[in-house]
Amino acid sequence: MQKMDCFRACRLSNRMAMGGTAGAVIGCGLGSLALVSRALWGVLAVGGFGVLLAGLAIGYRFTVCPHCGAPLYDFPRMPSEIPAYCPSCGKKIDPPADH
Numbered sequence: 271m272q273k274m275d276c277f278r279a280c281r282l283s284n285r286m287a288m289g290g291t292a293g294a295v296i297g298c299g300l301g302s303l304a305l306v307s308r309a310l311w312g313v314l315a316v317g318g319f320g321v322l323l324a325g326l327a328i329g330y331r332f333t334v335c336p337h338c339g340a341p342l343y344d345f346p347r348m349p350s351e352i353p354a355y356c357p358s359c360g361k362k363i364d365p366p367a368d369h
């Protein structure tokens with residue numbers, strides 16, 4: 271597994287939060303309409319919430335300054351992108367070479 275840098279964590283967290291939210295909303299919405307088996311959509315809704323929470327956990331755990339370790343998010347909101355400079359220590363935050 272590649273090292274989890276703050277850029278990777280931020281992207282992954284955002285994608286998981288978005289996908290999880292979509293899954294949960296779709297699961298809840300279609301489940302309440304009962305067009306198809308409720309159990310099936312229930313699984314989608316629960317799975318969506320699980321992915322959402324996992325995405326947030328990754329974001330809170332890894333979206334930190336590589337220099338001082340200060341969080342780069344404004345709790346509880348995750349940023350859509352990493353700031354250019356750390357709000358805590360003021361050092362420049364460089365994206366990884368493969369970014």
Ligand SMILES: [Zn+2]
Nearest residue numbers: 335338356359
């Ligand atoms: Zn810092």
